[in-house]
Amino acid sequence: MQTETVFDPSERIITIKYSPERYDAFPPAANAWMDGRITDLNRDREAAAHALLLLAFVSGRFCPSRGCGADVAGSLRDLFSPRNVLLEGVDLSPARIPSGIRTAILGDGSYRMAATVRVTRPDVVFKLSESAQTTLAGPRNMTISSNFGLFSPGKGQLNALIPTIAAALLFSEDAGLGRLVLPVNDLDQGEVELIKRLTALLAAVNIAVDAPLLGKELHTLSDLLLDPASLELFFAEGHEYSNTPDDLPDFWFVRLLWARRTGSSEDLDEAAARLRSFSEAGHFFSPREQDMIRSGARTHM
Amino acid sequence: MRRQVIVEWNLSLHTRNFNSQPWILQLTRPSQRELSTVRNRFDRQGCRPNRMDISSKFSGSASEPPLSVVIGIRNWGLDRLKVALRSHLESDTPDLEIIISDYGSANCDDVSKIAQKFGCKYIYSRADVWSRSSALNAGIAEASSNNILTTDADIIFSPKSHDVLIHNLQRMPDSVQIIQCRDLPEGFGSESLSHFDWNHLFKVSAIRPRWGMGGSATFRKALFSRLHGFDERMTVWGGEDNDFVQRARRSGAILNWVENPEAQIYHIWHPPDSRGASPAEAKIVENNKKLLDQDFTVVRNLSRSFRRSRSSDPTASIVIATRNRPELLRECVRSCLEQTFQDFEIIVVDDGSNEALRPRLDDFGDERLRVIRLEESRGIAYARNHANRLARGEYIAIQDDEDLMLPQRLEHQLGAIAHDFAGTYGGWIAFDDQSGALTPNPGWKAFDLPSMMFGRGPAHGGILIRRRTLDHYRYNETFQANSSFDLLNRIARGSVRLAHCGHYVILRRLRPYDHAGPDNLAQKSTSTISKAMARAAVSADLEQQYRKAARANPKIQIAFSEVMDASQHLPRHLLSQRVQLEFRSPPPADGGIMDVLRSMLADRRPINIKFSKGPQGGVKTITVACDSNKDCNQIISTFSEIGEIQHVSNFVLPRAHSDLSRIEAYFEGTDAGEGEYFRVGDDIEGLIRTLGKHCSRCFLAATGKAEYRLGLPPLEAPVRALVHAKISRFLTSGRHMSEA
Structure with missing residues (x-):
């Protein structure tokens, strides 16, 4: 799967285009898009975001838009396990890794989120909306108008959040995010394995993942x-x-x-x-x- | 131990006296002798069994097996089959279900004995030509597990393979799992595989290139439903696996080559077979390749059904939300059940109908039909969301409770899903519920946001879309009406692709109160809100661009014949029955035909006349309205006394369009302009004699005492002028302009 990030002429819409290859599935929409302008977009975070967004559709080869650094390549490959995905565009030269200090809780409107907010006291609530016509970006709330939700890799509390994590990664540098809080509590076996790989991938791009209610009765x-x-x-x-x-x-x-x-x-x-x-x-x-x-x-x- | 034989055959293939329902004969614990007797008796009676299913099961084992292994076979080496079965039975995964789908083997008795011995399910299909696709489809239709492994009778699996495949399907439910096959060399045929030394086999074997799928494919049954099986147009073998995988990819499933050293499969060595080698078979294989390379659709075998029980997931779910319209709903459901594609379920959600107006659908007696009742009305958006959540089909066909599905709706729409399209829509024909007047609307070619914003969207009740899409996009329950417009707007904005299927798919009912009342106000309000919100998000320049793009979206062209075909499916009260009589030669004008025609017209029966070609003219064909079959027979009898009748046909016309000649002219493409209507006096004989020399056809109906309405088809200008001059003496008060 070859990906590309395209900013429309007004720079109000970010479109992620993709070209499925021999083993890939065709995603459920012609492209993925978000309403909003991003000023700083780190290459590795972009690659990680694309990988997460297209997690269920990649098989065989993954060629992120601008490639990725050696720091993130291993965990990016592992994300697709048990698929053996070939990663292209790995750059071995050293590169800056962005950092942030703010904590975002990813919103899914669930009772778990209502409980998680009280445990973590996040700086910002970050969520996706398919029906909002424009993005709302404020210091405490970010509601991203987008079709990313269509790309969810399946049922389950973590799977439902994967598109939101991808969007948060793309906005992470502009929003100064350094920690993502996931309102998950009960994951199936596949999701338990996925959250480990996800945590490793996000750690490689300097973002911590926290799921304070995971596994709690x-x-x-x-x-x-x-x-x-x-x-x-x-x-x-x-x-x-x-x-x-x-x-x-x-x-x-x-x-x-x-x-x-x-x-x-x-x-x-x-x-x-x-x-x-x-x-x-x-x-x-x-x-x-x-x-x-x-x-x-x-x-x- | 219990053994059961099911023999199923379709008598309609052999006699017209039976309906097309399959007859099923079940025998419990039959002996081989009994089996042979049954088969011989079928043959003697000329009845060809479609399917023979022998299953051996331990009674009481009701749980779903972890994997169903489906092996397609026809005249295959039995020794190799035994070795292949042994490898599955020695798997580390217990309780595998193995299905042998025998597609017409001459030695079927021997195969069934092997199936019995190894505890396999045996399915026999009578067939003259080998089709791996059909064999696998027949086997999968009988599979009890949701995990399916299709393979051949000369492939052996290492003991961990099944476990790895099941594990992978758990992690990647929407996928086709393929293990790269290794070919065993000469000397490693069935005779030398009395036991499996897997390390040794690995060392001596050679890996097979990834040309095809290498003898196995593993996937979920839901994917099978979504694609509707291996393509049965692909006969013999070659290409069907690849085609299945390409369609799976287009529908959103990945292809995963399993790269786990514990999962190995091997091809048992055997001398090359001759299949595909003859010129005829080579042509078939070439045809398979053509299908693979050129057909980009997703769903196949639309005239077939693979759904054996209610418990298996259907390919499509028809969802209907209803309230207080029991009679309209019945008509709607009947039209759904008459689809040419049959692997569907119907979910009706009753949005709190009044006691007296609840849906009454039990007498349809169809287990595919489910009615869910909401105790109180929650609004149509809620009811539709509720129905969508319950749907199990891979595709959802949205249907409005007052509309009628045309019989090929599902077939046309499923068949048009291609590339990465998430669904399809079609044209619609509005019909006036009182007069039956038809207004065709073929719809627009593109489905996109500009078209939705500027009023060129599809009919909501004619959409068929992946269930997955509607899992994400839900009707907005805060809207009192027209939440469908808002939904389609959002789907279009979400870059979800829908294609026009190129056909009319529904008859939309128009009723007098559709254009007024609170519902209509709410609809307008919702549309305004949706459009305003969409426009608020774009600049004025972009809106202008969208407007231009919407205007550039062309209307689809659909043959007029589809309107005529569709009109046959109008509610009965909007149809008028006709009998058409064709004379061997025109009956003499003085032989009583004019009296009969006058009598028919006096009975208020509209009549269409076709004239014989040639200078003498004369009546060749007469079409008359009739009320019943008895009436129809009476008419035939009356006319047969006047002249020799060569051919009789019966059909119906929409009541609002009673002039057959005008419809035919349109149908034949000679509708260069408007037809014309005149008032004429009672000299029917003179009129018909005159018209017979200059026109091909005419229409007559009584309008009052001694006055008739004459309809003429569109005519070329010089002919028209001549006809006007010739009939002027018959006119009473000039020309009618309207048909009604």
Whole structure:
């Protein structure tokens, strides 16, 4: 897969073009784009961003837009494991590695994010939006208008965040980012392997990855969450297509966890029943979430 | 141990007296003798079994096997088959399901015995020509696992291979996994492989170049559904694996060459076979190559079905959101079930209909149809999102509950998915629900943001798109109406590519209240919001460029014959039945034909007349409206007393377009201008005699007492002037301009 970063004449839109080769899959859109202007774009971070964005579609060979340095080449190759991907354009000459000091939490509008915010106190909330017509870039919030979300490599809490990580990498130098916080808690085996490779790759471009809730028992999150009513606006902002938080499984997980905390068996039953109906209606839940839904959570109290 | 035989054949191939449903005969624990008896009886009856399935299973083992190994075979060396099966059975991965898909072997009894001995599922397809594609498709259709390994009967697998493939599929679910094959040298045929010394085999073998897929391909069943199988136009062998992989790549799946030293496969040495060597077979192989190199579509075998049970994922999901329209919904669902492509499911989400107006679809009795009821109305956007989440098809066909699918909608739209397109759309024909008047709209060639911004987008109810795309783009539930326009806008902005399939795909129902009322206001409001937001993000200059680009987007050209074909699928109340009678020679004018025509016209039956060529003219063909089959027979009987009838045909016309000659003129491309209509008096005999000398056809209908409406097809200017002069004496009050 050959990639290229193109700035449109107004420099308002960044387009990532790609040319699939013999073993590659064709990505789901003609190109990937973000609304917004980037002034500083480090070559290695750009290569890492392209690799993440096209993670599910590369097989055989990967030729990032401007190549990459020797520091990042190994972890970039490993990212695609168990695929044996040939990396092209590796430059052995020494090069500057950018650094940053700000912490960004990657927004997915989930209850995990609501809990993670309270643990990490990030400097900036960074998220993607497919329906926003323009990018919002402020000191505390960055909402990037983009089609990157289409390129998610699959289901799962980490997979869903991969396009956001790619976008954050592209903006990282301008936004002074040095640490990305991922609101993930329960990963499948493939994602567990992926987060290790991802952490190594981002470390090679001077960005730390933190997942403070990863592996924690779900019920321990209840201490970190505000009461459901206080989170309604949070969920409305995080799920642009939805009319009411009542339609969101994340909202009902908060209610479930809050009910556990308050000991309200009626609320607990209602939340568990509602989550079961979401599950039947095709919503994705991690194995740990499924366990909690199945058990009705009552046995864990 | 339980052995089951399923023999299935399609009697419709052999007799017209049966419908096309397959008949299935199931025998439990049959002996070989019983098997032979059954087969012989079929042959004697002239019934050709399509499929014979022998499975050996331990009863009670209901769990899904980790991998289904599918081996296509026809007249193959049985010793090599045994060695190949042994390598699978000695795998480190337990509980593999092995399916032998026998595509017409002459020695099928021997093959089935081997299948039994090795505990394999055996599927027999009667066939005259070897088709590896068809054999594999038949086998995969019966696979119980979601992980499929297709291979040949002369390939052996090292014990860890299956495990590596399964592991890789877990990590890369959207992929085709290929192990590079190694060829064993002469002396390493089946006779010398009584046991496997894998280290030794590695040392003596030679790696095979990556020309093809080297004898195996492993993938998820969902990918098989998405591509709809190996291309069965590819007969004999060669190219079908490559073609499958190229289509997989176009649909978003990667090709991964497994580079794990523990996963090795070997080709058992055997003398070169002669397949593909004869001139006829060489031509077939060449044809396969042509398909591989020149056909860039993704979904194939659209006239076939590989879905054996409701539990297997369909290729397409038809999703319908509905509320309080049970009768319209029934018509809609019926049109969906009549698709020429059948591997689909239908999901109807009832958005809280009133008790009396709930969908009533049970009597369709089709297990592909699912109705989900929302207790309270949540709006159409919510209902559609709900339906999309439940959909299991790789593609979603969006369908509005009041519209009708044309029978080839899925076939045309799936067949047009090519390159990296995520979906397709088509033209639509609007029909007035009261008059039946048709307004074709072929749609525009390009689907892009400029076209969406400036009113040249596709009909939402005619979109077929990858489910994956709609996982990401959801209808905005905060919009009361027309969330579909907003969705298509966002999809276009997201650079998702959709192609026009080149056909009309739906009949869109227009009702009198479609143009007024609160829904319409909400729709306009939503469109305004969507357009305003899109424009807010672009400069005035760019907007101007978009406007120009939208104007440059051409309309698609679709043959008018498709409108005529489509009109046959209008609701019954909008159709008028016709019987057309062709005389062997024109009946004499004084033989009573004029009386009969006058009587038919008095019964308010519109009549189309075609005149015989030549100076004498005369009536050659008569088309008359009729109410029922009985009525139709009566008409035939009446006319047969007047002249010898050579040919009778029955068809229907849209009620609003009752003038067959005008439609035919349009259909034949002679519609150089508007046809004309006149009021004429009751001298039918004189009129017909006059017209017969100068026109090819005419239309007559009664308008009042002793007055008729005459329709003429478009005519060349000199002929037209002559005809005007000749018929002037029959006119009563000048010319009609409208057809209605």
